Amino acid sequence: MNPQIGYISLIINPKSGAHSEKTLAKKFITYLERKNFKLQINYTQYLNHAQELAADAAVKYDCAMVIVAGGDGTIREVVHGLEGSDKPLMILPCGTENLLANELGYKFDFKTAVRVFEAEILHPLDLCKGNDKFFTSVGGVGFDGKVVKLVDAQRKGNITHLHYFFPILQSFLQYDFPKFTVEVEDEVVFCDRGLVIFGNISRYALGLPILKNADYGDGLLDVCIYKCQNKPHLLYHSLMTVFKKHLRSKNVIYKQCKKIKIYSDMPIETELDGDPGPALPLEVTIIPQAVKVLIPPKSKPVGMRRRIFRVFE
Ligand SMILES: [Mg+2]
16 A cells, blocks of 8 residues: 555554554554554544544545454444445454454464555455344354353453353353244244354354354355254254364254344343344344455465464463
């Protein structure tokens, strides 16, 4: 990119990430300044501030690009704020799970950031909507909704992977597999006990390939419904998913669509991008090609092994 075409808006969440990630943002700012880019640096101060800053940048004729440094929550706000604009978006991943950055094939070091910036490869990114809440990556109803609710209830400051251990264990011990209905494009495809995951990216937390065929820019939502009555069933589905064989099971329904609706007689927890989601009934839709993101050359989603290693780094 030529520094003459406009300034770069940097939206930084100062609260996300560990020290090493903050160094990445700092190093990248120095790199841009050395290249004579004009920068407007904003630090987010409250919820939805990133969205406001992005919406503001979207309409500025002399803003050439937006860079966001933050976790999945901050990135989601920026994508929402930029929706429909033609400003390219670059990500400096600084969160715990970094679902979207991992899907886009980002590595979290300075060298990759420079490579992404210089290659200027743009890819469309769809935005998902669950009732009135936006999300970029993945959501769920049932087991993972319960886990997220427990993690959120004990949340104080930054979340690490360790914060998930006891909520997952507790959810596993207590979960009673309530019955729910799923409609895909207004047609009932499931009415039973189980769990459902939907979204726009092929890799769930820790790289689990649940929505195996998902493409983040194809204008379609992917949905995976596991018929699941009890704990051994859940363990079986989990193992099959780890080995990427879950779509062969007769107890799994996999669809690509534009709209899904999930409802139940029971109150069932939901989650969207790792935050507690709206109460049921939940209608999920997709806004095709909401923004254009920069991706690394030859990008492919980061796999399970690398992500599990990262947890212990
Ligand atoms: Mg898609």
